[in-house]
Amino acid sequence: MKIIICDDQSIIREGLELLLRLEPDIEIAGLAQDGEEALELTARYHPDLVLMDLKMPGMNGVVATRRIRSAYPLTKVLVLTTFDDDEWVFDAIRAGAAGYILKDTPRDKVIEAIHGTYSGKSYLDPAIAGKLMQHVSNRQVEPRSVLTDKLTPREVDVLTALSHGLSNTDISAKLFLSEGTIRNHISSIFTKLEITDRTQAAIIAIRHGLDKD
Numbered sequence: 001m002k003i004i005i006c007d008d009q010s011i012i013r014e015g016l017e018l019l020l021r022l023e024p025d026i027e028i029a030g031l032a033q034d035g036e037e038a039l040e041l042t043a044r045y046h047p048d049l050v051l052m053d054l055k056m057p058g059m060n061g062v063v064a065t066r067r068i069r070s071a072y073p074l075t076k077v078l079v080l081t082t083f084d085d086d087e088w089v090f091d092a093i094r095a096g097a098a099g100y101i102l103k104d105t106p107r108d109k110v111i112e113a114i115h116g117t118y119s120g121k122s123y124l125d126p127a128i129a130g131k132l133m134q135h136v137s138n139r140q141v142e143p144r145s146v147l148t149d150k151l152t153p154r155e156v157d158v159l160t161a162l163s164h165g166l167s168n169t170d171i172s173a174k175l176f177l178s179e180g181t182i183r184n185h186i187s188s189i190f191t192k193l194e195i196t197d198r199t200q201a202a203i204i205a206i207r208h209g210l211d212k213d
Contacts, residue, residue, distance in 0.1 A: 053080060079101070144208050
């Protein structure tokens, strides 16, 4: 996979580069010191994934994530930052980030998050996931009919499974459907709900009370 690393601190950029170059299936396409440079490098190299810091001078990581995801939807963004502030978490996810991990995450977990994000999974650092789910759960539940009017009954089943954090393999076994069929349902859900990743799907499901099923 081709990766761009974006962080305003050179020691972080270079440290991550050294760390990731040890992985035989990872190619470092470029290093960016702010969001604008990350956007330029993404336009030039079309990476599979951008490791994105959030609080940077100039164009911050939230804005850069939104612009990258809008212009290059095949490029995933994994946020890597020292901050677990609630609003930054929510803004990054709303902007289209596929995952959010802290900079003190152990090396093996960083690699796991990168591979998982590349393969289509969403990774939220445990320190952040609880805050996110509590925030969403505390919001007033919206009418379930908002979803059932848009989705087929089987798509609602799949969305419910996504809200429980199940993988495609787990959903396939639970619903007695092939993984290919599950992927098709997820793609249809994303299109109908105008979202781009599983984290956003799970948030919508929780807001509409599907996680209680």
